[in-house]
């Protein structure tokens with residue numbers, strides 16, 4: 079039965095409790111979903127539009143990692159793409175597939191570069207704080223998830239301070255980081271991704287023909303060489319500590335319409351096709367001649383909805 083592992087975990091937890099053992103594992107097991115991530119693939123298929131590469135890589139990476147009882151290093155995913163194409167959205171779906179409380183779980187930790195690390199002259203302080211924060215949280219629960227947003231705005235060098243945690247060490251000062259997951263989000267490489275997508279479009283090939291191999295080398299090089307990427311001179315790439323570069327394609331008119339439809343339905347209103355089209359038409363698209371890709375992805379469609387519907 080697919081529920082069997084759940085019962086096993088519950089039985090195990092109960093046994094530990096009866097034996098008076100209050101361990102982190104006990105708590106973390108209770109707040110996990112059943113492995114291996116039953117909802118991840120289904121959620122991505124249903125909720126994420128126009129990102130066939132993302133579905134493929136994320137499911138493979140996360141499921142594979144969670145199924146491995148003895149990983150040699152923590153999982154490090156680097157999500158790249160244009161604004162509003164779903165990077166935060168996918169992080170949320172991953173968190174929800176692992177932890178019952180999703181992003182609200184106490185084992186999920188989010189950092190936003192401009193919010194948490196705003197001052198260049200405090201970089202040494204941030205390095206210390208970040209290291210002790212990660213160390214503290216992984217000591218409490220090895221299955222912790224760390225999400226770093228706006229990596230392209232992160233001061234060069236800061237991210238290097240977490241390098242030891244991403245590496246292949248069995249233990250660092252008595253703590254193993256091998257079961258943790260690190261997700262980095264950034265706009266770096268978005269131009270390169272768009273270039274590849276546009277090239278396919280101009281050649282009359284479908285978007286779904288784009289393969290990971292069309293993207294990955296180009297992406298890693300462009301991110302590495304971009305001084306503003308936050309990964310610049312970063313030993314994370316240098317030492318191959320990023321397991322997967324995940325490219326988010328720019329969203330087209332039809333995807334914007336899908337986002338609007340979902341939002342109207344989620345607010346419990348009947349979909350008015352006319353309003354839906356008008357909202358999608360109001361978004362701006364690039365490049366200037368072809369006008370294929372939404373320059374804000376799906377990001378601002380929700381605000382536009384408020385204007386048309388009297389919610």
Ligand SMILES: Nc1ncnc2c1ncn2[C@@H]1O[C@H](COP(=O)(O)OP(=O)(O)OP(=O)(O)O)[C@@H](O)[C@H]1O
Pocket residue numbers: 125126127128129159160161162163164165166167168264265329337375376377
């Ligand atoms: N590919 C997509 N499929 C379905 N919904 C999407 C997609 N992309 C974006 N959205 C919707 O738009 C919202 C904003 O997207 P999100 O915050 O994930 O963008 P982002 O790529 O993280 O942008 P930024 O780079 O500006 O942080 C999401 O919460 C989601 O509702």
